Amino acid sequence: MRMRFALVICVLSFAVSAVADPPKKEEPKAARSVAELRQQIEQILKDTHTPAVSVAIVHKDGPEWVGALGTANVAANEAATADTLFRIGSTSKAFASLSILKLAREGKLSLEDPVRKLAPDVEFKNRWESTDPVRVVNLLEHTTGWDDMHLREYAKNADGMDLRTALAYGTASRVSRWRPGTRMSYCNTGPAVAAYIVEKVTGQRFEDYVQQNFFGPMGMKTATYFLSAAHAVTLYHDDGKTPYPYWHIIYRPAGSINASANDMAPYVQFYLNRGAVNGVQLVAAEDIDRMESPVSTWAAKDGLKAGYGLSNYWTFSDGFVYHGHNGGVEGGLTELGYMSEYGVGYFFSISSGNGGAFDRISKAIRKYVTLTLAKPVVPAPAAMPSFVADYAGWYEPDSPRQELTHFLERIAGLTHVSFADGKMTLKGMNGPSNFAPVGGRFFRYLPKEGSPEPAASAALITPNADGTFIYAGNVLKRVPTVVALAEIALTGFVALAVVSIPIYAVFWMIGGFIPRRRRPAERAMRIYPLIAVASLVAFCGIFVVSSGEILTRLGNVSVWSVALMVTTLLFAGAVLMSSWAVITAGAGVRRWVRWYSGVVALALMIAVVYLAWWGIIGLRTWA
Missing domain, CATH: 3.40.710.10 (DD-peptidase/beta-lactamase superfamily)
Incomplete structure (x- = not known):
């Protein structure tokens, strides 16, 4: 019963993953x-x-x-x-x-x-x-x-x-x-x-x-x-x-x-x-x-x-x-x-x-x-199947273990599949993975280091009424290129908007100490997006703090699980108020501030709609 509710739900996790890995220790000999x-x-x-x-x-x-x-x-x-x-x-x-x-x-x-x-x-x-x-x-x-x-x-x-x-x-x-x-x-x-x-x-x-x-x-x-x-x-x-x-x-x-x-x-x-x-x-x-x-x-x-x-x-x-x-x-x-x-x-x-x-x-x-064992014979690469062109394109994960994290897997798991130089290449957020054809619909994995795998572990699944699929550890479903590119663009748009909000907040908070730079008419358009980002950070923080006791803290009604739900509602409420502030803004709001706030409100609203579609807004982890 492998417990895998680490739930990498935070936007911050993308920043963490960008940090360079520490040097690997040399593995001991057998x-x-x-x-x-x-x-x-x-x-x-x-x-x-x-x-x-x-x-x-x-x-x-x-x-x-x-x-x-x-x-x-x-x-x-x-x-x-x-x-x-x-x-x-x-x-x-x-x-x-x-x-x-x-x-x-x-x-x-x-x-x-x-x-x-x-x-x-x-x-x-x-x-x-x-x-x-x-x-x-x-x-x-x-x-x-x-x-x-x-x-x-x-x-x-x-x-x-x-x-x-x-x-x-x-x-x-x-x-x-x-x-x-x-x-x-x-x-x-x-x-x-x-x-x-x-x-x-x-x-x-x-x-x-x-x-x-x-x-x-x-x-x-x-x-x-x-x-x-x-x-x-x-x-x-x-x-x-x-x-x-x-x-x-x-x-x-x-x-x-x-x-x-x-x-x-x-x-x-x-x-x-x-x-x-x-x-x-x-x-x-x-x-x-x-x-x-x-x-x-x-x-x-x-x-x-x-x-x-x-x-x-x-x-x-x-x-x-x-x-x-x-x-x-x-x-x-x-x-x-x-x-x-x-x-x-x-x-x-x-x-x-x-x-x-x-x-x-x-x-x-x-x-x-395995010290004295002879490794299995690795089959020679076969000819690339004639129908691989039908499988080239963009794919998304289609067999999530937990529906709770499906909204993340759909975005983070987007994968581009191509066929060239006698290999099938799956390229996603973690970089490319290469596979060699071994006959029929099957491919074996080509690791970046170490011995090659001696048997097929991936397959081009026979097309069916549900779509076109590839199996490579999990099931991937092909999606139209325009859909995949739109998802990538919208995700980048939302991420940039979220990152820009606290950066902008540093400047207007400093400016608030100078009377001539205070602009009350712009206050709501500044504060509500910052509250939305703060609620996302709090959401992530609750998961991080609860990680050692996730079952008792989030699997039951507790201060932690209720607080988690509240952060999602606060996020949605702050985004709605941010949009309303832009719509009702009157005189005294600078044009560039109005445009920036409108763009940020749009990005945050996209996030709210997406999270609400997947049931994250108002999430009750104990239900």
């Missing part, structure tokens, strides 16, 4: 032994103030290293061990898929069954239900089209709440925004609904079904969906000292498993042995293959193999392809990856939300496990 890898990870924990990490490096025939480093509880100075339970977040989701696959193998349901058939009491909205119903496969491949959990769902501390009650609490987010089975958009609710279907079919509580059919047989002796005070790690803020309270996730199947390195080692080995445990086929090998293969999206139907399967996705790293899943809760990050063809996999989990520590540990482990 460890040549477990002892050396351990030293590298210990140094990462020290550098990043990360209290503890749980690690399992596993081969097909058994574990190589299972252990933990650091402090499980800082206040008690309790050392972390291989038996310490860490919260593995969304890595939990795979057990919903495994359960569904087991029941399908037993003939009790099908991945193609409509959800309404199996769980008619689960509320959701899909205006295409008669022709394109939400199916079980869509729940697990994240192709329902539903919005991800709303903040109020994330914030709910659901201690003791059963799954049916939990699903009744958060119905507003379960609305299909496009035809199910077309685009992948990560949604924590889908696996929870799938788990509820398991309960309906089996008559068992989902957690009990998993314990009986998977935890027990796999040898995951201490894994649990519930709080276990004994041997449980404490999760911390990035300072490594301030603890988070235990968060009883509302949808337990989506991300609440607590597991130790000793639990996760046999789980990784289970995948390496293609569903077999101690020579017994617990899950059919074909079902493991199915978990690793997306099927329901447009790109998958066109034949693209990479992507998100059933709670299991492809990751490209330094020329290798991993399967697995990561996860995150407040104060905890987890990664599970494996390569069955090489017979090796790993798991690690840290007790803070420090992304820098997470990335460095991931790289260190991957370097170690």
Whole structure:
């Protein structure tokens, strides 16, 4: 259940992104032994103030290293061990898929069954239900089209709440925004609904079904969906000292498993042995293959193999392809990856939300496990498809995870696609990304540094009634050039106007100290735009200040969430008053001031209309 409500909503974030990145530290060489890898990870924990990490490096025939480093509880100075339970977040989701696959193998349901058939009491909205119903496969491949959990769902501390009650609490987010089975958009609710279907079919509580059919047989002796005070790690803020309270996730199947390195080692080995445990086929090998293969999206139907399967996705790293899943809760990050063809996999989990520590540990482990492995052969570039001219042009993101940030993604994600010199180039705000054709509609990514990817990860989707689309990590929809250029021009116009307001304010405020330069007739045209900008700054500031406690502060009715709503209303009100001041301005207003104020009022009004269209004006994050 990776928490990604960082919500880069501020206009100021564009200024921040323009600041030069600090020099990158030279990455350490690959460890040549477990002892050396351990030293590298210990140094990462020290550098990043990360209290503890749980690690399992596993081969097909058994574990190589299972252990933990650091402090499980800082206040008690309790050392972390291989038996310490860490919260593995969304890595939990795979057990919903495994359960569904087991029941399908037993003939009790099908991945193609409509959800309404199996769980008619689960509320959701899909205006295409008669022709394109939400199916079980869509729940697990994240192709329902539903919005991800709303903040109020994330914030709910659901201690003791059963799954049916939990699903009744958060119905507003379960609305299909496009035809199910077309685009992948990560949604924590889908696996929870799938788990509820398991309960309906089996008559068992989902957690009990998993314990009986998977935890027990796999040898995951201490894994649990519930709080276990004994041997449980404490999760911390990035300072490594301030603890988070235990968060009883509302949808337990989506991300609440607590597991130790000793639990996760046999789980990784289970995948390496293609569903077999101690020579017994617990899950059919074909079902493991199915978990690793997306099927329901447009790109998958066109034949693209990479992507998100059933709670299991492809990751490209330094020329290798991993399967697995990561996860995150407040104060905890987890990664599970494996390569069955090489017979090796790993798991690690840290007790803070420090992304820098997470990335460095991931790289260190991957370097170690691939040290002696030959990289897959990279296919030679193929001829460029003859129809690429039909796909050149401007695109916008069309599969947002959170509808709340769609208004930002639409602008920040505008991308120009071109085909030249044997490459497809996607150019957006973050610079160009290049892809080489590998045959048919498919392309593989060409990284700026490091080893090239050995398989296709992008596709020119077959045109359909909804438009022209490209898949390159997410779905992009082609838009008319005039629309894209108009959006860029209007965004630049509004941004320049907003930046100019405080600059102008410095001069008229200084001038206010000089009696002969005071101009009362121009006062309203000066003050209201400044109030509008101040409200935007306050809006951004509230998000920044709330970032460490975003669930409690913005997922509930609080001083912070109400203040956030007020800033949006204040912005809209100040813009309206600014426009009115320009319209009603009389004698005594200088011509250039009238023109400037009119231009600024127009720019701000464009912003208000845009934000109101997307529901940001009057935003209630707790709703």
